[in-house]
Amino acid sequence: MVLQAKMIVYSSKSSKGTLFPVRSMLVFFIALFGFYVCYFSFTQITLENEEEEMNGAEERTNVLCKRPSEIPYEQMQYVHFPRPMSYDRGECECTPVRFFVIVSMQRSGSGWFETLLNSHPNVSSNGEIFSVRERREDIASILWTLDKLYDLDWHTSAAKNECTAAFGLKWMLNQGLMDYPDEIVDYLIKKGVMVIFLFRRNTLRRLVSVLANDHDKKTKQLNGTHKAHVHSQEERLRS
Ligand SMILES: *[C@@H]1O[C@H](CO)[C@@H](O)[C@H](O)[C@H]1NC(C)=O
Numbered sequence: 149m150v151l152q153a154k155m156i157v158y159s160s161k162s163s164k165g166t167l168f169p170v171r172s173m174l175v176f177f178i179a180l181f182g183f184y185v186c187y188f189s190f191t192q193i194t195l196e197n198e199e200e201e202m203n204g205a206e207e208r209t210n211v212l213c214k215r216p217s218e219i220p221y222e223q224m225q226y227v228h229f230p231r232p233m234s235y236d237r238g239e240c241e242c243t244p245v246r247f248f249v250i251v252s253m254q255r256s257g258s259g260w261f262e263t264l265l266n267s268h269p270n271v272s273s274n275g276e277i278f279s280v281r282e283r284r285e286d287i288a289s290i291l292w293t294l295d296k297l298y299d300l301d302w303h304t305s306a307a308k309n310e311c312t313a314a315f316g317l318k319w320m321l322n323q324g325l326m327d328y329p330d331e332i333v334d335y336l337i338k339k340g341v342m343v344i345f346l347f348r349r350n351t352l353r354r355l356v357s358v359l360a361n362d363h364d365k366k367t368k369q370l371n372g373t374h375k376a377h378v379h380s381q382e383e384r385l386r387s
């Protein structure tokens with residue numbers, strides 16, 4: 149009995165002796181792993197927080213601004229509450245804004261259509277923003293320009309007031325739109341932009357009009373009027 153007990157003590161002692169470094173190493177690694185997991189998840193949490201902040205003011209205001217209940221469900225994605233950097237929307241901060249783009253070709257009546265839209269006090273169509281070459285140099289500058297526009301930070305003569313309820317531009321197919329179609333379509337869907345495609349049904353008339361316009365450009369305008377491009381009532385009467 150005594151011998152047995154001695155042996156047990158001995159064996160346990162010896163096993164303890166050999167196991168001790170293995171066990172403590174195991175404990176050390178588990179602790180290290182635990183620490184690593186904690187650290188990793190902590191950085192992820194802070195990253196997520198930062199991302200949330202970067203997702204922009206619009207997300208936050210969506211929570212604050214209640215979407216009007218009269219807006220049908222299928223139109224929800226087109227309703228926005230942008231927060232411009234350059235001014236405060238003030239009391240209209242929660243006035244929903246629709247984003248739109250008029251996609252067209254020259255001589256399709258888009259100028260007339262845009263004038264019609266801009267005659268509404270709360271609708272701003274900002275013209276052919278992409279007629280300026282630098283703005284459509286590459287997809288990055290196109291998206292930058294669009295972001296600035298739809299943040300309502302783009303100021304043209306068409307820009308109205310802080311209560312603007314629809315904001316957009318006119319975009320000709322040959323102004324960079326056909327160079328990056330996939331990226332631009334992705335952007336418009338993600339941003340919830342309504343696309344108005346305007347075309348002149350009579351292609352022959354459109355082509356004649358393009359020619360007339362071209363002729364006008366070359367011969368220069370007669371006393372400041374542009375014969376093939378109607379701008380005002382007065383000009384229309386004269387031509
Ligand atoms: C323009 O917006 C203001 C503020 O939201 C509103 O009171 C007004 O009725 C709007 N005007 C028109 C013509 O819809």
Ligand SMILES: *[C@@H]1O[C@H](CO)[C@@H](O)[C@H](O)[C@H]1NC(C)=O
Nearest residue numbers: 369370371372373375386387
């Ligand atoms: C251009 O303006 C001048 C002076 O106002 C006028 O005499 C002339 O008839 C005009 N020409 C045309 C083509 O309208």
